[in-house]
Amino acid sequence: MALKIGMFDSGIGGLSTLKNLLCQRSDLEIYYWADDAYAPYGSKSEAEVRGRCHAICQHFIHQGIGLIVIACNTATALAIDELRAHYPEITFVGVEPYVNVVNHLPWQAQQRAVILTTPLTGQSARFSRLKRQLDPAGRLDQYSCPQLAKIVEHAFWQGDPQLAEKIQEELAPLQDQHYTYAILGCTHYPLVGRYIAATLNTEVISTCSAVSKRVLDLLDLAPCNPPDTPISFWFTRSSQDTGYAVKTLSAQAPWPAL
Ligand code: DGL
Numbered sequence: 001m002a003l004k005i006g007m008f009d010s011g012i013g014g015l016s017t018l019k020n021l022l023c024q025r026s027d028l029e030i031y032y033w034a035d036d037a038y039a040p041y042g043s044k045s046e047a048e049v050r051g052r053c054h055a056i057c058q059h060f061i062h063q064g065i066g067l068i069v070i071a072c073n074t075a076t077a078l079a080i081d082e083l084r085a086h087y088p089e090i091t092f093v094g095v096e097p098y099v100n101v102v103n104h105l106p107w108q109a110q111q112r113a114v115i116l117t118t119p120l121t122g123q124s125a126r127f128s129r130l131k132r133q134l135d136p137a138g139r140l141d142q143y144s145c146p147q148l149a150k151i152v153e154h155a156f157w158q159g160d161p162q163l164a165e166k167i168q169e170e171l172a173p174l175q176d177q178h179y180t181y182a183i184l185g186c187t188h189y190p191l192v193g194r195y196i197a198a199t200l201n202t203e204v205i206s207t208c209s210a211v212s213k214r215v216l217d218l219l220d221l222a223p224c225n226p227p228d229t230p231i232s233f234w235f236t237r238s239s240q241d242t243g244y245a246v247k248t249l250s251a252q253a254p255w256p257a258l
Contacts, residue, residue, distance in 0.1 A: 003029075003066050003067055003219060004029045004030075004031065004063065004064055004065040004066060004067075005028055005029065005030045005031070005065065005067045005068075005069065005215070006030075006031045006032075006033065006056075006057075006060035006063070006065040006067070006068045006069070007030060007031070007032045007033070007068070007069040007071045008032070008033035008034075008035060008053075008056045008060075008068070008069075008070065008071060008072065008075070009033075009034060009035065009071045009072040009075070009187055009188075010034075010035050010036075010038060010039035010040055010041040010042075010052075010072055010074070010075070010149070010153075011034045011035065011036050011039040011040070011149070011153040011156075011188070012034050012036075012152075012153060012156045012157075012188070012191070013071065013072060013149060013152070013153075013186060013187035013188035013189075013191065014032065014034070014069070014071025014072060014187050015032070015191065016071075016187050016188075016189075016190035016191050016206065016208050017069065017071040017095065017187055017208050017211050017212065018030065018032055018071065019208075020208035020209050020211070020212045021211075021212040021215060021216075023212075024212050024213075024216060024223035024224075025212075025216060025221055025223055025224055026224075027224075028219075031060065031063065031065060033056050033059070033060070035052055035056060036153070036157075038052050039149070039150070039153050040118065040149040040150045040153065041072065041074040041075060041118065041120065041149075042074050042117075042118025042119050042120045042121065042149055042186070043118070043119055043120065043146075043150075044120070046078050046120070049074060049075060049078050049079065049120065050078055050079045050082060052075075053070070053075050053078075053079040053082075053083060054079075054083070054086070057083055057087060057090070061087065061090065065090075066089075066090060066091065067090070067091045067092075067093070067215070067218065067219070068083075068090055068091070068092050068093070069092075069093045069095075069211065069215060070083075070092060070093070070094045070095060071095055071187050071211070072095060072186075072187055073095050073096060073097060073117060073118065073121045073185050073186050073187060074117075074118045074120045074121045074124075074186070076094035076095050076096055076126075077096070077120070077121045077124035077126045077127050078120065078124060078126075080092055080094040080126075081126075091218060093211060093214050093215055093218065095187060095207055095211055096126075096127075096130060096185075096207070097115045097117055097121070097127065097130070097183055097184075097185030097207070098183050098185075098205055098206070098207045098210070099115065099130050099131055099134040099135055099140060099183070100134045101113070101140075101181065101183055101205055102134060102135045102139050102140055103134065105181070107139070111180040111181075112139075112141065112177065112178065112179050112180060113139070113140050113141070113179055113180060113181035113182070113183060114140065114141040114142065114143050114174060114177065114179045114181075114182055114183070114200075115131075115140055115141070115142045115143070115182075115183040115185045116143055116145055116148070116182055116183065116184055116185055116186065116189055116196070117142060117143070117144055117145070117185035117186055118144065118145065118148075118149055118185075118186050119144040119145075119146065121144075121185060121186065122142055122143075122144035123144070127142075127185075140183070141177075141179075142185075143173070143174060145170055145171070145186070145189075146170070147166075147170055148167070148170050148171075148186070148188065148189065148192075149186055149188040149189075151163070151166045151167065151170065152188040152189070152191055152192050153188065155192075156191070163192070163195065164195055164198075164199075167192060167195045167196065167199055168199050171196065171199050171200060174200055175199065175200065177200075178201075179200055179202045180202060180203065181202060181203050181204075181205055182196055182197070182200055182202045182203070182204050182205070183204075183205045183206075184196070184204055184205065184206040184207075187208075189204075189206070190204070190206040190208055193206065
């Protein structure tokens with residue numbers, strides 16, 4: 001394998017991106033870091049999130065990883081420019097809310113869409129710039145979900161029979177808005193995409209496949225059929241400890257499902 005790939009998120013959100021990548025190509029050496037001890041990022045200070053990004057990237061670089069996927073919209077919004085400047089030898093792929101959807105979907109006049117993000121992504125300068133550039137007419141609304149990433153993270157590790165109700169509560173302010181599309185601007189959200197779609201009676205759109213395509217393009221690889229593949233999965237369960245496990249995740253089952 002030519003290149004080791006590191007992928008990280010505040011927690012398990014980036015698994016939505018990882019799964020999509022594995023569906024297209026299985027013979028990649030991927031190291032996934034779930035930074036659980038510091039999740040969620042979306043309600044932390046900017047300095048704290050940047051500090052975590054540096055710590056994780058240094059760990060990856062130490063392992064000889066040359067391509068890092070920031071599988072987190074919040075970390076991308078706050079840190080990708082700084083990381084690129086600081087580690088010029090590393091190729092970074094970021095994840096951003098798919099604002100450009102506004103220029104690609106067949107819109108009818110009365111149709112509306114909302115971009116769902118974490119609070120930190122929603123208030124970031126990078127997101128505001130992206131929105132200004134790609135959606136100058138302001139066709140897309142934006143909504144910062146106060147707790148959604150945390151709800152998803154908790155449900156993944158502990159299970160949550162109230163998951164659907166919690167998501168309904170979280171999105172209650174949007175329920176009468178009749179959005180045609182909800183653009184998922186946090187990698188945790190595709191993991192509960194079907195709940196979001198049902199709650200808002202909308203179509204959900206994520207960037208997972210665009211990110212996978214970008215990674216494969218950078219590696220000059222075409223999609224191929226995946227057998228099971230082992231993924232090195234790191235996680236921080238406390239600030240003192242770095243857990244490490246190798247899990248075999250296939251593009252099909254068994255895949256962590258919510
Ligand atoms: N999954 C991440 C994102 O895409 C982070 C969510 C969080 O930790 O708040 O923004």
